[in-house]
Amino acid sequence: MPELPEVETIANNLRNGSGDQPSLIGCEIRRAHLLWERTLAEPTIDEFTKRVVGQVIQAIGRRGKFMYFNLTKDTLLVHLRMSGDVWIEPIIATWGEHYRLMLELSEGMRLVFSDTRKFGRVWLTEKPDLILGHLGPEPLDDAFTVQKLFEGLQRRHRQLKPLLLDQTFIAGLGNIYTDEALHLAGIHPLTISETLTIEQAERLWFSIRNVLQAGIQRNGTSIDWVYRGGDYQNYLRVYGRAGEPCKECGTPIERMLVGQRGTHFCPQCQLNPSYQD
Template sequence: MPELPEVETVRRNLDRLLAGATIVDVRFGDFTGSIANPAPEIFAEEVRGRRFTGTGRRGKYLLLQIDSGDTIAIHLRMTGDLQVTLADEPWGKHLHLGLRLDDGRELRFTDVRKFGRIWLLTPPELEDLDERIGPEPLDPAFTDEQFHERLKSRSRAIKALLLEQTFLAGVGNIYADEALFAAKIHPLRSASSLTRDEANALLAAIRVAFQQAIDRGGTTVRNYRNGLGEAGGNQHYLQIYNLAEGDPCPRCGTPINRIVVAQRGTRFCATCQPLEAQA
């Protein structure tokens, strides 16, 4: 599933491709369930004739602003994919929405698993979305101290907490495992047990993992494409997420453990990431 770096990569590519383009027509495939709100025909009415004025991202939500002041918000979930193609290219089986542009191109939303969702949000609705999502890890205004404060009141396993989008924006299974490994923190440690130093190390590890993945165009484990139909490049640099149980830890050689935390497969090294806090 795309996480913050993948959505950010798509955003950057679409920002360039959609700049100044106007939506002249809206086409749907057989499945219109991707349009979560408003009803598809209202959505089409509201966006037809509108010009793209900019892009944004909040957590794993991609935001496309149009000149009515509304925002098209898109959550790619498992297999959602956005691409700008020529409008006369064949309509694919899993293609659910096409926004035809004034220059003969089309922004297309394809989704094999059909879990992806699209909303047209008014400014107050966008504000509501913003308020439901935790701080952005890459926001320089979000400090180590604030992160540690947020951890203190939470007894959940740290891995499970990192996956909660209301706690922190944009972290999913891949980067949670990678960051906990880099910061040498066991995924089942209670969040409130993390010391200030551990909290600092964890936030730093999340930031490094995100920034490096963005620089490499995101991580493609299965389906993710970068908005240009291409795979990302960060999957070649994963430390632990792509290892199988028993594979040697890349740092110390101990066989990697695999457990399930918050219903997600979780890899860690019991030597590098001990369950007891280090003195």
């Protein structure tokens, strides 16, 4: 499920509480229950259990597509990859078939990491920067300017679609929001980065921030069984709409493979200046 807006939504709900769910801030971790070993990237399960128990959750946030929990001593990092989800619920004797990690908390609640496809990972570390340090800029930060984006585009010679998915270039974009941003900007996914004009870079900058902010405002995108609660899927311009008319010009949306990812675009609104076809 998880791109920046979905991770942001989950992290916000855990931090602030939502509906009947309390905030996790101030909760102490009492027990750890790992149900799929490979979910834990580091440290070993023995050391994880020994270290995590007794620590208190002091802050919760997001960096790129990572969720972080600042504990008394360590940082707990969670990456949901394709099918992960995190929530809290009362402690009961049973658990769901896709649960991979449960952390029992004070107040009779447990923090659940559920992940059908088992791609998700959890780290417990004193030095989160070793894992987060390679990430590119946060697209919604003030520090992420048109000029920064333009310089980055100039420095590389890459197709835009895979470049925008590259987390060292910008942190947080995934397949959905990349396609959405490129369509909003009116730029073809195969355009070579260094050929963008400053005007195009500005439109791309605006579009990236616009679709991410809209996604957050709508609590993320809910497709299939994976992530629920958001409704940005009702506002998608191109993703998952192959064959349907472009909302700008009526031309059927096309789908192609770019770097093995389904890529959706309007052949009319997103002309490719690098090729003629």
